[in-house]
Amino acid sequence: MSLEVIILAAGKGSRMRSDLPKVLHELAGKPMLVHAIEQAQRLQPTRTHIIVGHGAHLVESVVRPLGAECVTQDQQLGTGHAVAQAMPKVDNNAIVLVLYGDVPLVPAVLMQQLAEQAAQGDLAILTVTLDDSSGYGRIVRDDGGNIQAIVEHKDANTDQLQIKETNTGILAVKASLLNGWLPRIKSNNAQGEIYLTDIVAMAVADGVGIRHLQPDFPQQTQGVNDRVQLASLERWHQLQQANQLLRDGVQLADPTRFDLRGELIAGKDIYIDINAIIEGHVQLGDGVHIGPNCHIKNAHIGAGTQILANSVIDQAQVAANCNIGPFARLRPGTILHDNAKVGNFVETKKTTLGKGSKANHFTYLGDTVVGEKVNIGAGTITCNYDGVNKYKTVIADGAFIGSNSSIVAPVTIGADATIGAGSTITRDVADGNLAIARGKQRNLATWAKPVKI
Incomplete structure (x- = not known):
C-alpha cells in the first residue's frame, strides 16, 4: 500500500512578527518545513503534498528542489479544509500521513509507526501529555479508555479543560476513509473553521478503530507559534x-x-x-x-x-x-x-x-x-x-x-x-x-x- 504525505504550511504565523512565512523560519540551520519534509521522505512516500498559502512563492522555491508538490489553499478555513485541497491528487488506496510545517522535530520512526497502524484500517493519531495543556485540543476518552473525540480548547467544557492528553494534529489514515469524512465536517465551532480533528468522532461513529502513539519527548511534537x-x-x-x-x-x-x-x-x-x-x-x-x-x-x-x-x-x-x-x-x-x-x-x-x-x-x-x-x-x-x-x-x-x-x-x-x-x-x-x-x-x-x- 502506497504512502502519501500532506504537510500543512499555508499559515502566515503573525506572532512571528515577520514577513517570512512561519514554516521557513530556521531551526538548526534549515527551515522548519524542510525538517518535516526530510523526516517524512525517509519513509519513501509516493508523493509529498505541501499546502501553501501565505508567501506561497517563497515556500514553493524551498520545497520543489526536495521533490515535494505544492497545493494552494486560497483561504485558510481550517485544518480539514487544508487537507481537502490535496485529496484530489491523492490515490484513494493510499495511506495519508498528515504533518505540519511548523512542527519540525517529529522523528521518522514515529511517522512510520503511525503509517503502519493506519495500514491495518485504523485511524492512527499522535497525542502528547502535557503538564500545561492550555490552547491544545483535548483527547476525550470513554470510561474504558477508548478515544471518542478531540475537543479544541475554545470549545472544551470545564471538565474537558482538565484533560492533560492533547492532540498534536499529526495522524495517518487510509485515503478512502478520509475522502468519506472530510465532506461531512461542519464549521459550527468557536473558530468557525473546518477542524480535521472532527474525523475522530466520525471514526468512532463509523466503527473505525482509533489507535494512538505518544512521543518520547513532548518537544518532538511541539509546534512553533512565536x-x-x-x-x-x-x-x-x-x-x-x-x-x-x-x-x-x-x-x-x-x-x-x-x-x-x-x-x-x-x-x-x-x-x-x-x-x-x-x-x-x-x-x-x-x-x-x-x-x-x-x-x-x-x-x-x-x-x-x-x-x-x-x-x-x-x-x-x-x-x-x-x-x-x-x-x-x-x-x-x-x-x-x-x-x-x-x-x-x-x-x-x-x-x-x-x-x-x-x-x-x-x-x-x-x-x-x-x-x-x-x-x-x-x-x-x-x-x-x-x-x-x-x-x-x-x-x-x-x-x-x-x-x-x-x-x-x-x-x-x-x-x-x-x-x-x-x-x-x-x-x-x-x-x-x-x-x-x-x-x-x-x-x-x-x-x-x-x-x-
Missing part, C-alpha cells in the same frame, strides 16, 4: 544533538554552548571548545582539536589538525596535522596539505597550501597554488583581481616570500626563490633567484619637521 517557542525548541534540539555526540565519543567543553546545523561525522578523541558552530556537512578526523568560537561549514578536517580560537572554515579541505588560527579564515576552494599552517589573521580563497608550507600571520592568498615547504611572510598579499577578472599565482616548492610583499597575478615564483621584504612582484621569478622590487630609500638630513600652526 520566536520564544522557536528559540526554546532550538536549544532543546541542540542539546539532544550534543548529548548524542558525547555518547559517540566527541568531547564537548560545554554541551549547552555548541550548535550543530547539519551533519557531523566525527572520528575518535575529538575535542570541541565552547561556542563552536558546525554547519552543513562536516567531517572531523581522529584527534582534531577545535578551539572556542570557531565556525566550520561544509569542510573536511584531517586527523590531528588544531583549529585555534575564532577561526572560520568554509568549504575547505584540510589534511592531517595542520595548524589553523587563531582568527584565520579559510574560504571556499581552500585546500591545505599535511602539516600546513595558516596563522592569525590569514585569509585564503581558492588556494592550495602545500605540505609543510606556512602563512603565519596577516596574509591574503587568493587564487594561489603554493608548493611544499614555502614560507610566506607577514603582510603578504596576492593581488589576484584587477577589478574585472581574477588571475592565478603559483609559488613553487621551497620559496621564501618576505614580509609585506605584494604579488601581482598572473605570476609564478620559482622553486627556492626568495622575494625580498616589501617587494611588489609583477613578473615571474626563476628558480633560486632573489627578487627585490622596492623604491630606492632616500635619507634627507636637511629635512625640516613640520610644526603645528
Whole structure:
C-alpha cells in the first residue's frame, strides 16, 4: 500500500512578527518545513503534498528542489479544509500521513509507526501529555479508555479543560476513509473553521478503530507559534544533538554552548571548545582539536589538525596535522596539505597550501597554488583581481616570500626563490633567484619637521 504525505504550511504565523512565512523560519540551520519534509521522505512516500498559502512563492522555491508538490489553499478555513485541497491528487488506496510545517522535530520512526497502524484500517493519531495543556485540543476518552473525540480548547467544557492528553494534529489514515469524512465536517465551532480533528468522532461513529502513539519527548511534537517557542525548541534540539555526540565519543567543553546545523561525522578523541558552530556537512578526523568560537561549514578536517580560537572554515579541505588560527579564515576552494599552517589573521580563497608550507600571520592568498615547504611572510598579499577578472599565482616548492610583499597575478615564483621584504612582484621569478622590487630609500638630513600652526 502506497504512502502519501500532506504537510500543512499555508499559515502566515503573525506572532512571528515577520514577513517570512512561519514554516521557513530556521531551526538548526534549515527551515522548519524542510525538517518535516526530510523526516517524512525517509519513509519513501509516493508523493509529498505541501499546502501553501501565505508567501506561497517563497515556500514553493524551498520545497520543489526536495521533490515535494505544492497545493494552494486560497483561504485558510481550517485544518480539514487544508487537507481537502490535496485529496484530489491523492490515490484513494493510499495511506495519508498528515504533518505540519511548523512542527519540525517529529522523528521518522514515529511517522512510520503511525503509517503502519493506519495500514491495518485504523485511524492512527499522535497525542502528547502535557503538564500545561492550555490552547491544545483535548483527547476525550470513554470510561474504558477508548478515544471518542478531540475537543479544541475554545470549545472544551470545564471538565474537558482538565484533560492533560492533547492532540498534536499529526495522524495517518487510509485515503478512502478520509475522502468519506472530510465532506461531512461542519464549521459550527468557536473558530468557525473546518477542524480535521472532527474525523475522530466520525471514526468512532463509523466503527473505525482509533489507535494512538505518544512521543518520547513532548518537544518532538511541539509546534512553533512565536520566536520564544522557536528559540526554546532550538536549544532543546541542540542539546539532544550534543548529548548524542558525547555518547559517540566527541568531547564537548560545554554541551549547552555548541550548535550543530547539519551533519557531523566525527572520528575518535575529538575535542570541541565552547561556542563552536558546525554547519552543513562536516567531517572531523581522529584527534582534531577545535578551539572556542570557531565556525566550520561544509569542510573536511584531517586527523590531528588544531583549529585555534575564532577561526572560520568554509568549504575547505584540510589534511592531517595542520595548524589553523587563531582568527584565520579559510574560504571556499581552500585546500591545505599535511602539516600546513595558516596563522592569525590569514585569509585564503581558492588556494592550495602545500605540505609543510606556512602563512603565519596577516596574509591574503587568493587564487594561489603554493608548493611544499614555502614560507610566506607577514603582510603578504596576492593581488589576484584587477577589478574585472581574477588571475592565478603559483609559488613553487621551497620559496621564501618576505614580509609585506605584494604579488601581482598572473605570476609564478620559482622553486627556492626568495622575494625580498616589501617587494611588489609583477613578473615571474626563476628558480633560486632573489627578487627585490622596492623604491630606492632616500635619507634627507636637511629635512625640516613640520610644526603645528
